[in-house]
Amino acid sequence: MKVKVISVFRDKFTGQYYNPGEMIEVSEESRVLDMENRRLGERVEVKVPEEKRELKISLFEKEFEKKALVDALKSISVQATGNMKEETLLAKIAELDEESTAKLKEVLDIK
Template identity: 80%
Template sequence: MKVKVISVFRDKFTGKYYTPGEVIEVSEESRVLDMESRRLVERVEVKTPEVKTTEEKKEVKISLFEKEFEKKTLIEALKSIGVQASGNMKEETLLGKVAELDAESTAKLKEALSIE
C-alpha cells in the first residue's frame, strides 16, 4: 500500500532516508502500522475508478431504414442472416456491413428487424 512520509526517517531495512512529501510503497501491513504509530507516515487514499454497471451504460442506437435500433438488436439480426458481426464493432463498421448487402440480403435483414 502507498504511504506518504510526514517526518524524516531512515528505513531500518534499506538504510535509505525519506523526507516529508515522498510517497512510498510498503507491502506489509504490520510495517505500515508501526510507521504510523511512530508518526512517520500516513496512508494515501487510492482512488478507484468508477465502473459503470450494465444498467448505467447508455445503449447505443443506430439509425437504419428510417428507424432506430439498439446496436445489440442490429448485430443479432445481421448474424441471423449469416453476416459476421460482433458487439465490439463500431457503429460505422456495422452500417458498412449493411451497405454491402445485396437486395436479397437487405430484404432478409429488414424481415429480421421486423420492417415491412
Template identity: 80%
Template structure:
C-alpha cells in the same frame, strides 16, 4: 480499534515500548480512552474505500432504414442472416457491412428487423 502513538510509552501489559508514529491495535475502549487522556496515543480514522456504483451502459441506437434500433438488435439480426457481427464492433463498421448488401441481403435484414 487502531491508534497512533504520539508519545513514547511502555505497554503495562506486554512491557513493549512504542514510539511516535507507530499504529497499533487496541481492543478495549477504556484502554484507548486512558491513552488519549494521557496524550500517549490518538485514534486513527479508518477510511473505508469509496465504493462506486457500476456505471450503467447506455444502449447505443443505430439509425437504419429510417428507424432506430438498439445496437444489440442489429447485431442479432445480422447474425441471423449469416453475417459476421459482434457487439463490440463500432457502429460505423456495422453500418458499413449493411451498406455493402445487395437487394436480396437487404430484404433479409429488413425481414429480420421486422420491417415491411
C-alpha cells in the same frame, strides 16, 4: 463487478485480507453470490455514464439498439460482433445485396 466488503475475511485464492468498507473487483458471479450469502460483501451497482450506454443506430428510418442489429446480422449469416463500431456495422449493411437486405428487413420487422 464491484463488491463492498462488509466483514473482515481472507481471500481463499490470494490469501489477502480485506476489511469492511474496502471496494474490490470480482469477475465471477458465483464468487459474488458466495460473498453475499456468507455476508462478507455486497455488490455495488455502478452507474454507467451516459456516453457508455447502448446507443441507438438509425437504419431504414427507424432506430435500433446496437445489439439488436448485431443479432439480426448474425441471423442472416453476416459476421458481426458487439464490439464493432457503428460505422462498421452500417458499412456491413451497405455491402449487402438486395436479397440479404430484404432478409435483414424481415428480421428487423421492417415493412
